[in-house]
Amino acid sequence: MSKGESRPDAVIIGGGFAGVTAARELTMRGRRTVLVESRDRLGGRTYTKDHDGHPMEFGGTWVHPLQPNVWAEIQRYGLETEPLPVMEGLRQAVVSGGRVVDLSDDDVARAMELLDQFCSPGRTLFPEPYTEAWGPDPQGIGDRSFREQLATVKADPVLYDWLEAMCCAVALGPLDKSAVTEYLRTYALSGWSAEQASAALTATKLVKGTRELIDGIAGQATLADIRLNSHVTRVVQSDGEVRVELADGDTITAPTAVIALPMNVLNSVEFEPRLSDTKRRAADERHAGAGRKSIVKVKGDIGNVSVLAPEAYAVNWVVTYAQGGPEGTWVVAFSSNPDRLPMSAFDDTAGMQEALQPLLPGVEVESIVGWDWSNDPLSLGTWCIYRPGQLAGILPDLRTTEGRLFFAGADSAIGWRSFIDGAIQSGYHTARHIDDYLNNGSR
Template sequence: MESEDKSDCQMQRVSSPSVIVIGSGFAGIAAARALHDAMFQVIVLESRDRIGGRVHTDYSSGFPVDLGASWLHGVCKENPLAPVIGRLGLPLYRTSGDNSVLYDHDLESYALYDLDGNQVPQELVSKTGETFESILKETDLVRQEFSGDMSIQRAISIVLERRPDLRLEGLAHKVLQWCLCRMEGWFAADADTISVKCWDQEVLLPGGHGFMVRGYLPVINTLAKGLDIRLGHRVTKVVRRYNGVKVTVEDGRTFIADAAVLTVPLGVLKSNCIKFEPRLPKWKEEAINDLGIGIENKIVLLFEKVFWPNVEFLGVVAETSHGCSYFLNLHKATGHSALVYMPAGQLARDIEKLSDEAAANVAFTQLLKLLPNASASPPIQYLVSHWGTDKNSLGSYSYDTVGKSHDLYERLRIPLDNLFFAGEATSIDYPGSVHGAYFTGLMAAEDCRMRVLERYGELDLFQPVMGEEVPVSAPILISRM
């Protein structure tokens, strides 16, 4: 599969079909695992010095901390990742039931504060959550009425113009802005860029949301076992030919195979750092350009001891969603004295311009605002993610932008000859999620298997990639402490 000779060399027919998988995130590893198990020769080319992509479990503080994805969205048998996690016996910590207005957290699990450090009464938080839900339901009427698309923010302001009973003042207004800030965190984007036509097109699986207590790395390591993965191999060019695919990496080496599965993040595709020959068709390029890529980062603050309340999430409410913020309490789920500040959208972009020390300082300053009377000593260590500026990701995950159709995910997924596409941004049902990425990897592997073996006229030789195996079991959920 590898050609040491840099000249254009002919595809060699080998005893079993060969595939190059580009990218070793969940989609790439899922595709590579499935094709390897179906007796294909598989090489995985990965630009980073680690596998996992936007799944990155950091152990530098002595315990696992996910700087990227950290939830399983939908702890149920229907979730394609559930049996894998279940078999490994990895515990999940439930942060939300099925019907949470804030998706991955229930409102009861929050302690919210104003900028003077006064806690917002829980009753007001719950009541405002119900109002927020009513407003979102009303935006449905707005989108039915208007032929064109608009942002979720614009739709909300139309609802509030029409329905004075849903307008909130004072502290309740600030809590509503905080609910909007959490919604922006879910999409990793600002409300004035999120499409009202498509914002709820994602399929939310039942079973609530489970936080991966031991991190996602054990899962991807298990799936990657025994695969031929080449780290530090940044792909710069993909050439499709009638009899195969030729892939060039940064140092000029070339790899050839019957087919390739491309699983690089949407942000990387948008940057045009991979050249395609022949050029991708216009409809494919438009899908890449028109899909939104959001940014959410994590600033993990590790402390000597816990000085905050025993809730899952701490939040600061403010006049605008941009002024609001929230912290995930890792102590509640894992027993470690750490908080995770999670800025999204423009706020995340602004903070990414700072040094790690300055970013940690921003997070700690916000924390002091909400707990002014706590005996808070500065963090003893901090970890900072940079998903927006990291050249291997250039963003966190995809979302629907105003005026663009939801079928862009499907268009991005459609194969071109013997080049297949996978990744969270190719999942029409589960974009932006780990199980979405994993499932698209399996689908691309099956499409690839069928296409390649069809060409060889050997369809009966190999087992299906997505065959049923053991009875499916859902992962263990730890009840809330």
């Protein structure tokens, strides 16, 4: 290797939460690593950026005490959390029948009962949600999309539209391409409770953003040489080592490597020998997470709102992010199917204003910030939501070691897959396995 003074024990490719956690955990075991990240920052599909006096979360945001790994890290570094949305004074509504219908506390309780019914197959499908074990599935729900499962629901129109909109918010991808098992698994991880699952998904955020957590973990990876703006083009296993080639011509060698890349971009790196057919097929198929998250400043004080809308609408959930009084309000708008969004780019305020009208009639958009994760070549998607059949078809192989290559990431984690929690868990797991591998004399 042309940089650094000593050969590392592992090269870690990817500086999201999985890769950075693996680097810290290997440091704790006395292992030296080189972590290479293509971006100019750490965090992967989490990205905190200061804007208008607020730490804006362009990517992953929510954490919760039900998520044991991320919550332990929050406690470890003494980080502050806060609710989002703020429940006090929250106006909850859903678009149904072409109008905005405000929901009373009783309406919300009925909606949660419907969500419990919708997710109830998770009790038998995922009796032990922290394992890969499946329970009995005589109805074949494991192969269904959200749309197919919604077709089995009988409810009054307002509650049905609320349920469909909730599915859009969870999938952040087209409902006919997103596996309903992803919601059922989250339900199981939340104690088989719709109310708890909703809280785990969207209730608590870090006051200073996810950036503070990734920096805390990286700060303890003292035996890691962290290199930003370092794009990997090729990974070769030969002669008892792994050779990692970078776009700038540098080469790093080590006895092992951690591949901590999103599933959708695995094929952007050349591997020799080639990765398994299943891994390559998974990257070709991609997961279904392709929606858009936009942080939008609207004119005036619109209050503390949370409005849902079913899939036919361009925006499926809008929620107050930061109230600024008469100077304006920041909201977050989620679109599960960007093809329906009449917004060409994040500077298209007219397109976003049109998209928000069904949810917030009369609202005036002043500015928009965000990140286009689906067209970012380093992610090619938002959070991982498997397609029907992928859970059984690709998940076990995504984690399978290939020679001296170990795999980590939120997209293949045990438990809270797709979440920051899952990425951290995966980093723990992979670091332990590499240390065991090296301790057994495989150098």
